[in-house]
Amino acid sequence: MAILIGMAGGMSFNLAIDFFSLKTCQPQETVAISSMAQAIGYFFAAAGPLTFGFLHAHLHSWTVVIGLVIILAAGLLVAGWLVDTQDHLVAD
Numbered sequence: 001m002a003i004l005i006g007m008a009g010g011m012s013f014n015l016a017i018d019f020f021s022l023k024t025c026q027p028q029e030t031v032a033i034s035s036m037a038q039a040i041g042y043f044f045a046a047a048g049p050l051t052f053g054f055l056h057a058h059l060h061s062w063t064v065v066i067g068l069v070i071i072l073a074a075g076l077l078v079a080g081w082l083v084d085t086q087d088h089l090v091a092d
Contacts, residue, residue: 005069012076016041019083 020034052065 008073012080015080019080023083023086 016037017034020030020037024030024033052068055065055068056062
């Protein structure tokens with residue numbers, strides 16, 4: 001299970017990084033989208049383990065944490081699909 005989660009996380013990260021250059025027209029747009037998305041993404045990535053540890057410590061169960069991971073993964077899937085269906089992230 002841990003191997004699958006690790007592989008999915010790595011592939012998601014690579015796909016997200018690819019979207020920055022694939023969905024913009026100019027280097028300035030790529031920099032703007034990349035810096036905004038990475039700042040928000042790294043904030044959530046840093047807060048995730050702390051939040052999951054807090055939930056597990058207070059609920060004494062991994063069920064809620066795993067459910068939350070599944071919900072967040074579904075959100076990532078939807079966000080990736082929405083980005084992929086658009087021609088450009090930044091208006092011309």
